[in-house]
Amino acid sequence: MSKTTAKLMQGNEACTIGALAAGLEFYGGYPITPSTEIAEICAEELPKVGGKFIQMEDEIGSIAACIGASLAGKKAMTATSGPGFSLMQECIGYAALTEVPIVIINVQRMGPSTGMPTSLGQGDLMQARWGTHGDHPVIALAPGNVKECFELTLRAFDLAETYRVPVIVLSDEVIGHMREKVVLPDPSEIHPLRRAAPATRAGYKPYAADPDGGVPLMAPFGEGYRWHVTGLFHDESGKPTNKGEIADTLLRRLARKVDKNADILADCFSESLDDCDVAVISFGSSAMSALSAVRRARAEGVKAGMLRLRTVWPFPEAIVDKVASRVKRVIVPEMNLGQLALEVERVVGCRAPVTRIGKVNGELFHPDEIYASIMENK
């Protein structure tokens, strides 16, 4: 019989429980508000399950240690917020190019720079996609409540392993610090991906091309598999190259890993979308207020619907496209000056007007603010 556990917990705690359920074995981090609880819980809990916790000298060290631990064969994670996420960007590019799976939790706060350390922000959306230089694959998931902090962190590890990419869990200050009752599944019903070593050591090609967007298994470093890890462009064995043809093949293959699997990766919550005239598209904590506004409008007979993105990168184009094809208006509330709206506008095109509601004062939307926008020109 399945045995679930109900517990009142904080979003940051739920992320940590999700990571441990996924088989987290290594945490490298540096304290920063509003993510610090994740490090503190990992410091307490990881040693109990034979894992390693290490506090680094800064966020550059934190993500670099995670890359090292993942190369050594362990599931690795770090957590941070905007300023630390900025420092991690160089290594996100390194992990993407060397195809080393890692999970980064970014509990967003108001930025840029030191910003408002204890206040809500969602201004790292584009940074999660384009923060490091060069074209690179990345996956980013955005939990919209405490339970999803658990679920999406768990999923983040599987995706990181499956596609050998850095996966970002784009939480925020409200989601991270909010407390909700969460019913955790029976541990026996959680089946995280276990990293399997390649069958043969001879002729191992860690970067062999796969036309279907799959990736070769990753061998643990120092176990007799001959491969080379470098931030330089490289061939199938990992050896550095300056040959344009190989570089072109490599970069296109990296992009294909995510692009070809966009449908599998796409993940959204929706409510009342099928017959709606006004669609509200949002993510994270902004979407909590948005859903409340949508329900109120519905109760008053206005055909409003809600689309909340759980996968933000790759952007779930097909889903947004379907919504755009039948609504009269789209509203995008977000705690920044229009980063999600840029993507929504790109997909919606001329089919419907897109109303941006960007908020940058660090305070969560009141549902009234979004409700008022739904009721305008309804």
Added chain:
Amino acid sequence: MTALDTLATREDQISPGISACVGCNVELTLRTVLKVLGPNTILAIPPGCMGGVGVVGWDKMSGAKVPVFFPLLDNSASMLAGIRLGLKARGREANVVAFAGDGATVDAGFQALSGAAERGDKIIYICYDNEGYMNTGYQRSSSTSKGSWTSTTPVSKEGSGGKPQHRKDFPLIMAMHDLPYVATASPAYIPDLVKKVERAMEVKEGLAYIHIYNPCLTGWGIKSDDSIAISRLSVQSRFFPLWEAHGRRLQFTVRVPKPVPVADYVRRIGKFRHLDEARIAELQAITDERYSFLEAMDRMGGGANAPGA
């Protein structure tokens, strides 16, 4: 002018009403240091307690009376290097000063500080070391003492007993940059601190570094009226010796011929509550070893009979 005269006659460069914890000795340290530095000072205070309590001027209600700015955690020394050269280009002289916690100095800020030290940027860099990240609820830093409880070096039944490593000897690391002036200081020895800030101001070329050891009441579990007594014990137990160095010529400024046992210091601090006698003995042994090393340097520097000792 004695230290007392200096402090009695100079204007306080920090407004009243900052929100430091009751009994915080960093506030005392900052007010003391800035009285000595005086109004012709440009001050950088990176993220940390003193930024958080309002010295950088939250809502214009309180703060430093001198020009103050809030750099990032990892680059105070680099920003000050730019300020120094910018001022120089304008023909302006001022004390260019960092007042930074240990996280911004010995961890994230070390690369920037070491770079400035090696280049010889004319900066006065002051570190207030309270052994960790207090602003985020006390996580360990590389300045945290061995055995300390912190929220990332927890104490539990499973056998983890606080931080496994001892604090790095950061002031000596700075001295090994061959700086014109490096000193350690304590809020329990204010005249010594005043003299050291004055010496840092006398430096004509290069970076002057002062490392102040500030036991943290809130983070360490110390009673608010015990602040100075415990700071004094850290010196009198030789746990944190007071010295100064010009280049590699190091001398003690407060000699401790008859030290109190390290146990007397450790047992008054909550974060060490779980340490048994064996682990305190270990801290005593580390303290003795580090002190012997400094004694040898002190002897090479001329010891108590050296000029200026």
